[in-house]
Amino acid sequence: xxxxxxxxxSGARGRPRLVVIGNGMAGMRTLEELLAIAPDTYDVTVFGxxxxxxxxxxxxxxxxxxxxxxxxxxxxxxxxxxxxxIRLHTGSPVTMLDRVRxxxxxxxxxxxxxxxVLIATGARPGRLPIPGVDLAGVLGYRDIADTESMIAAAAxxxxxxxxxxxxxxxxxxxxxxxxxxxxxxxxxxxxLMERQLDAAAGxxxxxxxxxxxxxxxxxxxxxxxxxxxxxxxxxxxxxxxxRLAADLVVMAVGIAPNVxxxxxxxxxxxxxxxxxxxxxxxxxxIYAVGECVEHRGQTYGLVAPLxxxxxxxxxxxxxxxxxxxxxxxxxxxxxVTGIDLFSxxxxxxxEDTEEIVLSDPGGGxxxxxxxxxxxxxGSVLYGDTVDGSWYFGLMRDRRNVAELRGRLMFGxxxxxxxxxxxxxxxxxxxxxxxxCGCNGVCKGTIVRAIREHKxxxxxDVRRHTKASASCGSCTGLVExxxxxxxxxxxxxxxxxxxxxxxxxxxxxxxxxxxxxxHLLSIPAVMHFLEWxxxxxxxxxxxxxxxxxxxxxxxxxxxxxxxxxxNERALANIQKDGSxxxxxxxxxxxxxxxxxxxxxxxxxxxxxPTVKITGGQRIDLLGVQKQDLPxxxxxxxxxxxxxxxxxxxxxxxxxxxxxxxxxxxxSTNLGIDLERALWRMVAPHKVKLAVSGCPRNCAESGIxxxxxxxxxSGWEIYVAGxxxxxxxxxxxxxxxKTAAExxxxxxxxxxxxxxxxxxxxxxxxxxxxxxxxxxxxxxVDDEARRRELFDRLMFALRDLPDPWRVDQPAGARSExxxxxxTATP
Amino acid sequence: MSDASATERDxxxxxxxDVDELPRAGARVFRATCGDIAVxxxxxxxxxxxxxxxxxxxxxxxxxxxxxHTVTCPLHAWVIALDSGEAQAPDAGRTPRHAxxxxxxRVWLQAAxxxxxxxxxxxxx
Ligand code: SRM
Ligand SMILES: Cc1cc2nc3c(=O)[nH]c(=O)nc-3n(C[C@H](O)[C@H](O)[C@H](O)COP(=O)(O)OP(=O)(O)OC[C@H]3O[C@@H](n4cnc5c(N)ncnc54)[C@H](O)[C@@H]3O)c2cc1C
Ligand code: SF4
Ligand code: FES
Numbered sequence: 028x029x030x031x032x033x034x035x036x037s038g039a040r041g042r043p044r045l046v047v048i049g050n051g052m053a054g055m056r057t058l059e060e061l062l063a064i065a066p067d068t069y070d071v072t073v074f075g076x077x078x079x080x081x082x083x084x085x086x087x088x089x090x091x092x093x094x095x096x097x098x099x100x101x102x103x104x105x106x107x108x109x110x111x112x113i114r115l116h117t118g119s120p121v122t123m124l125d126r127v128r129x130x131x132x133x134x135x136x137x138x139x140x141x142x143x144v145l146i147a148t149g150a151r152p153g154r155l156p157i158p159g160v161d162l163a164g165v166l167g168y169r170d171i172a173d174t175e176s177m178i179a180a181a182a183x184x185x186x187x188x189x190x191x192x193x194x195x196x197x198x199x200x201x202x203x204x205x206x207x208x209x210x211x212x213x214x215x216x217x218x219l220m221e222r223q224l225d226a227a228a229g230x231x232x233x234x235x236x237x238x239x240x241x242x243x244x245x246x247x248x249x250x251x252x253x254x255x256x257x258x259x260x261x262x263x264x265x266x267x268x269x270r271l272a273a274d275l276v277v278m279a280v281g282i283a284p285n286v287x288x289x290x291x292x293x294x295x296x297x298x299x300x301x302x303x304x305x306x307x308x309x310x311x312x313i314y315a316v317g318e319c320v321e322h323r324g325q326t327y328g329l330v331a332p333l334x335x336x337x338x339x340x341x342x343x344x345x346x347x348x349x350x351x352x353x354x355x356x357x358x359x360x361x362x363v364t365g366i367d368l369f370s371x372x373x374x375x376x377x378e379d380t381e382e383i384v385l386s387d388p389g390g391g392x393x394x395x396x397x398x399x400x401x402x403x404x405g406s407v408l409y410g411d412t413v414d415g416s417w418y419f420g421l422m423r424d425r426r427n428v429a430e431l432r433g434r435l436m437f438g439x440x441x442x443x444x445x446x447x448x449x450x451x452x453x454x455x456x457x458x459x460x461x462x463c464g465c466n467g468v469c470k471g472t473i474v475r476a477i478r479e480h481k482x483x484x485x486x487d488v489r490r491h492t493k494a495s496a497s498c499g500s501c502t503g504l505v506e507x508x509x510x511x512x513x514x515x516x517x518x519x520x521x522x523x524x525x526x527x528x529x530x531x532x533x534x535x536x537x538x539x540x541x542x543x544x545h546l547l548s549i550p551a552v553m554h555f556l557e558w559x560x561x562x563x564x565x566x567x568x569x570x571x572x573x574x575x576x577x578x579x580x581x582x583x584x585x586x587x588x589x590x591x592x593n594e595r596a597l598a599n600i601q602k603d604g605s606x607x608x609x610x611x612x613x614x615x616x617x618x619x620x621x622x623x624x625x626x627x628x629x630x631x632x633x634x635p636t637v638k639i640t641g642g643q644r645i646d647l648l649g650v651q652k653q654d655l656p657x658x659x660x661x662x663x664x665x666x667x668x669x670x671x672x673x674x675x676x677x678x679x680x681x682x683x684x685x686x687x688x689x690x691x692x693s694t695n696l697g698i699d700l701e702r703a704l705w706r707m708v709a710p711h712k713v714k715l716a717v718s719g720c721p722r723n724c725a726e727s728g729i730x731x732x733x734x735x736x737x738x739s740g741w742e743i744y745v746a747g748x749x750x751x752x753x754x755x756x757x758x759x760x761x762x763k764t765a766a767e768x769x770x771x772x773x774x775x776x777x778x779x780x781x782x783x784x785x786x787x788x789x790x791x792x793x794x795x796x797x798x799x800x801x802x803x804x805x806v807d808d809e810a811r812r813r814e815l816f817d818r819l820m821f822a823l824r825d826l827p828d829p830w831r832v833d834q835p836a837g838a839r840s841e842x843x844x845x846x847x848t849a850t851p
Numbered sequence: 852m853s854d855a856s857a858t859e860r861d862x863x864x865x866x867x868x869d870v871d872e873l874p875r876a877g878a879r880v881f882r883a884t885c886g887d888i889a890v891x892x893x894x895x896x897x898x899x900x901x902x903x904x905x906x907x908x909x910x911x912x913x914x915x916x917x918x919x920h921t922v923t924c925p926l927h928a929w930v931i932a933l934d935s936g937e938a939q940a941p942d943a944g945r946t947p948r949h950a951x952x953x954x955x956x957r958v959w960l961q962a963a964x965x966x967x968x969x970x971x972x973x974x975x976x
Contacts, residue, residue, distance in 0.1 A: 466927075491941050497927070562876060562894040565916040565923035565930075588876040592914040592925040600925050604911040845867055845881040845890060 042070045043142035045344065046131045048121045048288065050075025052084055053317025053333040054147030055103050060341035062111055064559065068345055071113045072139045074131065077170055078118035080104050083481065085330060085513075087174045088362045091202030097171065102481050114139075124292040126310060143312055143344060146300060148285035150318040150328070155190065155280055159252025164260040165276045168199045177277065181206035184274030188212075188263045190249055192219040194361060196279035197232075200241050201363045203275070211242040211271055213249055213263065223359045223370035227386060228393050228409040235366055235391065244269070252276060282328055284319045299326045304351040306340040316340045322354065329357050334483065342531060347557065350531050358419045360412070360510060369415035372405035372422050373397055380404060383436050394436060401429040401797065413453070414438040416506040427797035430757055439503050453507035462504050465497035470508060477512045485509065500751040527566035529558050534784035537571065541578050548575065548584040563589075570785035573672065576708060577780050580822035593670035596842075597829050598655055601648060606655060608647040610664035611705065614679040614697035614717075615643030621664060628661045640669075642676035642714070653842055659830040665705070666830040672786075673708045674715070677701040678726065682719030682736065691736025693719035696765050700734075703769055704776070706826045707819070710783035710792070713776060728756050731789040732772050737761075741768050745775055745801070746793035754790045757798055760806045774805045774815035781818075867958040870898065878913040878922070883962040888949050889913035890960065891933055893920055899933040900951040900960055906931070906944025 047054045050073050058071065075081075079101075086100040108115045119135040124144065132138035152167025154160050164180065166173050180187070181203055189200045192214030204210045212219075218229030219236075233243055248266040252273075255261045263271045284299035295301045295309040299321030306314050306322075316336040318328060327333065332355035342350040358371035376382055376397045385394040392410035396403060396418065402425055406418045417439040421428060428435060456462070458471030476482060476491040488505055489496040495505045525531045532540075537556065546552050549571045553563060563571070568589035575583035593599050598606035612621070625645060629637055636648040644667060650658055659666075668675060679697030683689035697717040707713070716725040717734040727733025729749035733756045735742045740763040747756025759775070762768055778801060783792040793801060805812050865881075873879055873892035880903055881888045887903035889912050897920065903913045910926035920933045930939040936946040950961040 493941060560919060562918055564918045565928065568916065568918065588874060588917065591916065596914070600911075600914060602908070602910075602926065604909075604914070843879075845872075845879045 042068065044140060045069035045071050045143045045145065046139055046141040047071065047073045047145045047147060048124070048131060049147035049149055049285075049317070049319070050077065050079075050081055050115070050117060051147060051149050051317065052081065052102070052330055053149070053337055054145060055081040056334055056337040057145060057147065057316055057340045057344070058111075058113070059103075060337050061344050064341060064347070065345035066111075069143070071111070072131075073108070073113055073115050074119075074121045074133055074137075075115070075117040076120035077172070079171055080108070080115070080117070082171065084170070085362070087168075087171070088198040088202060089364075091174050091177060091199065092205040092364065093202075094364065099478075121288060124288055124313075126292055126313075129312070141312070143314065145340065145344070146289055146308070146313065146315040146319060147317045148288060148319045150282040150284045152278060153281040153283050154278060155249060157249060157251050159254060159260065160278070162252055162254040162260040162276075163258055164274060165252060165278065168195050168277055168279050169282075177203060177275065178206065180275040181208050185209055186211075186272050187275040187277065188271050188273040189277045189279060190263070191279035191281070192216075192243070192245070193222060193279060193281070194220060194359060196277070197236065198362055199277045199279055201236070201239070203277070204239060204241050208275070210240075211244060211273075212236075213244050213247050213265065213271070215246065215248055217246050219243075219245075220361070220370075223374070224368070224407055224409075225374055225395060227384075227388075228368070228370075228395070228407045231388060231391060231393055231409050232361075232366065232368060236363075244271070282318065284321070284326055286319060289315070289319070297321050304339075304353065305343045305348075306336055306352060307343065314340050314344065322352065325354060327355065327357065329359065330483075331355060332357060338531075347531070356419075356423050358415065360415065367408070367410055367412040369408040369412040370406070371415070371419050372403075373399075374405040374407045376405065385436055396435060398428070398432075401427045401799075403428050403435070413507060416510055417503055420506075424795070426794060427799070430798060453504050453511060462508070463492075463494040463497070463501045466493040468492050468494040473505060473508050474512050477509060482509070483513065498751055526570060527564055529560040529563050529567050530556060532556050534570070538574055538578070538782075541574050545579070546575070547579055547582060549586050549589060569594075573708065573710065573785050577710075577822070594672075596652060596655065597659075597666060597670055598650065598652075599670045603649075604652075605649045606652055607669070608650050608655070608658055608662070609640065609644060609667035609669035610662050611667040611701075612644040612664075613701050614677055614694055616679075616694065616698065617645075624662055624664070628658055631661065632658055634658075642669075643678050644676060653844060656832050656842055660832045665828050668705065668829075671708060672711050673706070674701070674704050674713045676714055677704075678714070678716040678730070680718050680724035682717075686719060688722060689719035689736070690738050691719050691741065693717040693725065693734075693736055696734065696736075696741075696768060697725075699765065700769060700772060704773065704823070706823055706828070707776065707780075709776065709780050710785050711788040713779075713789070715772070729753060730756060732756075732775065734768055734772075739763070741765075743768060743771055746789045746798070748788055748790040750788075752790075757793070759798075759802065770812060770816050771805060773819045774812040775801060777815040777819040778804055780822075781815075862961055862963045864952075864959045864961060867960050870896065870953055870956055870958055873898065873958065876917045878915075878917065880911075880913045881960060881962075885962060885964070887911070887913070888960065888962065889922075890951065890958065891917055891922060893917060893933065897933075898951050898953050898958055900949040901931070901933065901936050902947045902949070902964070904946060905929055906938055906946050907942065912946065 081103040083100040083102050086095055089095040116137050119133045121131055121133045123132045130138050130140050152169050166176055187203045187208045187210045189196045189212045192212050200210045200212050218226045219233050249263060250266045251264040252260050253262040260273055260276050263273050286296045286300055289300045290296050300308055300315045300319055302308055302315050302320045302322050306316055308315050317333045335355055336352055339350045339352040356372055361368040380397050380399045383396045395407045397405035403421045408415055456470045459469050461469050473492050473494050480491055482488050485506055488494060495502045526534055526537060540556055544555055546555055552571050569591055572586050572589040587595050598608055600606055632654050634647045634650055638646045640646045677697045677700050679694045682693030683691055684694055700715055713731045715732045716727040716730040718725040718727045719736045721735055723735055727735050729747040733744040733747055742761045743759045744756035745759045748754040760771060779789055779792050875892055876894045878889045878891040881890055889901050889903040891899045901912055903911050905912055905924040907929045910924040912922050912924055914925045915922040921930050923930050929942045931946055936948045938944045947964040950965055952959050
């Protein structure tokens, strides 16, 4: 055995050596993440005890049930290791991790020196301390070998006893039953899956499994396993003296993290190998991920948290050193075909929580939501799990659900979502049904991509199929499909979503850095936050530009090349490459002189279409780009900013000036608001409306800020939306005067401008931070409201009309063709 | 192409403009007889020329956001590689290229498609 230690941080290829112990889901996921962000950093060796490449352990259950084959569940075949120059030693467990010599060696005698180690040894099935556990025919349920043994047993033997009525035990019982065995489940507590289900849901589950022919003995303690003369198990004895005949016993009584190797190497272990928020063990050269670790006192037994760990560990192995793992919320879905069950978070509740329950035992449906204050903290769904991913998202993002509460139980579909024919149940959709209306992606395409490319996360599905990559309204459906096909909720996208693929920083990280470090240009931000790409992508650049301009008005450097074409050209691009021009008409009012100028411009520039928009103004469609500056000059009207993430329209009704019902002068308030706030850029477009009485002809109920005149003053509503997902605006405050309306509106919008994420409309912003938060800042705290309002006025001060042709923007060469200046 | 003189004219090098007249991380359009050509300048001052038509639905690539050596189409955000004209997966399609060179700060272009792209499917307008 060659075991001499080489000095210096380099392997054969001049790179530091990384040795991964454990060829399972967490270890290989970490390597994939590492290869994606820093491909050539290490010389990598992987050791695996099992004689297989990395496979999807979760899908052992469908394999046992005969629904999938072993070949279908391979995640990284031998070619993957070869393609990435990874040396793989399988079929022999690592027996020594020598931290003095810095080598890892396996039972077969292979020894490899390391600079960094990643331990990902997973867990093993727990064993009851009773006589007979070593008999032949007594199995755990963990790997391909166990599954093969069970399949073989089912072919020859007839009676199986599964000890443990948790997730694994029930999946094993179902699989064996599908293979024709006579199955009894012995379970100590009074209900099945008591760690995921409350008693009511547990009983429903038991009923439907019993209907498939599985027998249950609950509140039963196993006391011994009895074998025959050949040492093969034949019976299970319970504490009350009951004897159950058995040719196969599957023990599914929990899992124990594999810590032996780490313990022998002297690493600090409790239940698992203890790691910090960067997944580092007490030896700084050694990292650990997966079921073998203990983080903040917690061990995990599901893949979603392991994948989050993998991301963080990869970040540190790549020496980026900024991301942290802060623990996970987990969700469970039982993978028994035909049984829909979902559970997440604190489903039992306590004295601080409240419950909303819908129970229809006859119909086989049960739903329970557990709320703590304004947050959803747990849920159990049985029979109808369509909304599982939605509830899970609300929990994970700690969304304030106060305003949703009344409708929460009825699910996401109930919130109104256009463009999907009311289709919200992925499981029952036919393959040819369209899921993503923007990109024309049907269910079958998504299912195929998930299967073929072994996709785990929403982002990956987007990359491969484009489904939900545009307007995003089908995200929930795509997540459901992912859940049904992949068999578990491993679609869990971490709460802290990075801004885009060029960075791991979140929107909030970037905003803080720009403010705290006084950054003034896109290159400065990218440099400061270590962007991975030289000049970003189409997603991050416009966001950075907005964050800079909104944080440091009059100071930050605007980058027109980081703006979407509409904002660069100050007009909206059309499908044929021409543009549309929407001049501003204050509060939806116009005059004979304006209409005459518009008519002349239409004739002069042969503009094919003139249309009244849904925003109370006029759209000139089909203008050639070269003509834009002249069109603006001749219109001699202010820019309508229809092209920008900015204040769009302020719709008004005729109000008290003419209308027989009007109690307030809505038209003039609308005009005043529009004149005060136009040119205001924001994370997304902003629309206002002012109605003169509660008949609300200006549709104030679906605007970012909607104002309704009443006898005694004005009611202000915020965070409405009339687009993809119709959301009714929420009452914010009632004030007396027009000046108060302006100050409250301005302060609310400034809060959104300062704290909103790019492309987040007010409805999403308020959902994220909570309406109460906005009220505290804007309504309750007068000084804070003033401050916000003053900052908005400062930002808007002296901003030019971008259409003024004498502005540099209007004169930019962008509008001129190259051919016009070149002589061939 | 049947018109021999047009072929000749298109394969000649045309002096377009100075590099500095192209916006960095941006593009401008040259209106050739065979259709509009988008001339791109990247952040690191490489110059590329593609037919100004996205392989998806003919969107004007010249109006897209230029990041690295790619352009994101302004209509539905397909990402096209500037060097090969290929759309990035999962989208598939190719935009014909044109030869460009920069000589002493001057940008030169051939209005004819690059020979190997001559048969590239033309995008639908
Ligand atoms: C022109 C107009 C339709 C019309 O002919 O009436 C229109 C046209 C477009 N809308 Fe709209 N929307 C128009 C009123 C609306 C309205 C009604 C309203 O404002 O009262 C809504 C629903 C209200 C709302 O926004 O909450 C509306 C909801 C959308 C949405 C969905 C927004 C959402 O948050 O769900 C989009 C997509 C987006 O912005 O990402 C959109 C995007 C677009 C774009 C900009 C699509 C695009 O990116 O190119 C269209 C530009 C065409 C163009 O060149 O003018 N348009 N759009 C309306 C212009 C109003 C104006 O005077 O500025
Ligand atoms: C039947 C079944 C169904 C499941 N269903 C779900 C589900 O629906 N949803 C869900 O989220 N999770 C599910 N899980 C749990 C999930 O599979 C695990 O959480 C996940 O596989 C753990 O990943 P890991 O990398 O930590 O461990 P593993 O995937 O177990 O990988 C560890 C690897 O290390 C190897 N190893 C151990 N010691 C050594 C050593 N000394 N030397 C070399 N190699 C070693 C092991 O042989 C193993 O291959 C299921 C598990 C099973 C068994
Ligand atoms: S104007 Fe609005 S609704 Fe109409 S097609 Fe365009 S984006 Fe869709
Ligand atoms: S036309 Fe370019 S992406 Fe659709």
